[in-house]
Amino acid sequence: MPLMRTEIGEVLRGVRSAQHRTLRDVAKQANVSLGYLSEVERGQKEPSSELLEAICQALGLPLWALLREVSNRMVLRAQFYVPDTVPDDLLDSRTIRIVPDARTESRVALKA
Amino acid sequence: MPLMRTEIGEVLRGVRSAQHRTLRDVAKQANVSLGYLSEVERGQKEPSSELLEAICQALGLPLWALLREVSNRMVLRAQFYVPDTVPDDLLDSRTIRIVPDARTESRVALKA
Numbered sequence: 001m002p003l004m005r006t007e008i009g010e011v012l013r014g015v016r017s018a019q020h021r022t023l024r025d026v027a028k029q030a031n032v033s034l035g036y037l038s039e040v041e042r043g044q045k046e047p048s049s050e051l052l053e054a055i056c057q058a059l060g061l062p063l064w065a066l067l068r069e070v071s072n073r074m075v076l077r078a079q080f081y082v083p084d085t086v087p088d089d090l091l092d093s094r095t096i097r098i099v100p101d102a103r104t105e106s107r108v109a110l111k112a
Numbered sequence: 113m114p115l116m117r118t119e120i121g122e123v124l125r126g127v128r129s130a131q132h133r134t135l136r137d138v139a140k141q142a143n144v145s146l147g148y149l150s151e152v153e154r155g156q157k158e159p160s161s162e163l164l165e166a167i168c169q170a171l172g173l174p175l176w177a178l179l180r181e182v183s184n185r186m187v188l189r190a191q192f193y194v195p196d197t198v199p200d201d202l203l204d205s206r207t208i209r210i211v212p213d214a215r216t217e218s219r220v221a222l223k224a
Contacts, residue, residue, distance in 0.1 A: 003161040004175060046160050049115040063116060064186035067179045074176035 001077060006043035007070045008052070013041040015059050030058035113189060118155035119182045120164070125153040127171050142170035 016026055027037040032051055039045035040055065047055070056063045128138055139149040144163055151157035152167065159167070168175045 004164060004179075005161045046158065048158050049117045052116060062186075062190070064183040064190070067116075067183040067186070071176040071179040071183060074174075074179070078174070078176070 001074075003043065004070065005040075005046050007073050008047065008066065009041045009043040011066055011069050011073070012055060012059070012061075015061050016041075019059065021059075026055065026058050030054040113186075115155065116182065116186075117152075117158050119185050120159065120178065121153045121155040123178055123181050123185070124167060124171070124173075127173050128153075131171065133171075138167065138170050142166040 016023075023034050023037055023041075027034045030037065030051070031054060036045060036051070037055065040047045040051075052066075053063055056066055128135070135146050135149055135153075139146040142149065142163070143166060148157060148163070149167065152159045152163075164178075165175055168178055
């Protein structure tokens, strides 16, 4: 599961892209360095509450809306999350056919 | 308006209190120091995504639920936010009676 800062970064980048704005433009308006904003967008830097607020303001995005979107994404990911490994108790059952090397099909296989 | 980390801290403290658990108990389970958890709860420390996840897990609180609650609180605060100062253009208007030293009544006064 992606970390919170990864989701925050993706949403921020998505909003900026939708506005056809450059890193330079938004960073300048938010009064943060271009490198910092870039790192935040790539989920490599944990933004402080103050700077996150400044970035949101530069994007015209309320902080509550950012957090709601991040929350929604986490719910969606949790619903469709397929673990890389199959739990032992499931492996024991003869009713389950394990499809080799087909991670994307594992949900179907488990249901069959 | 309170910062994001202040809201996060208040929600975490509220959930822990509702569970009648001590800082020591939750900190131990989350594998963070008691001092760190206390600072996070008081909004004095910006928690990293990793440690926030660990604290939420120790509380049995999904991270998405924490963020949704924080988001909801921000919306509520924005709706009922009364600035400490009255804007100059409002002060000029004779239709507004300023109630001295009655910050809680300022909404009523401005409406009258």
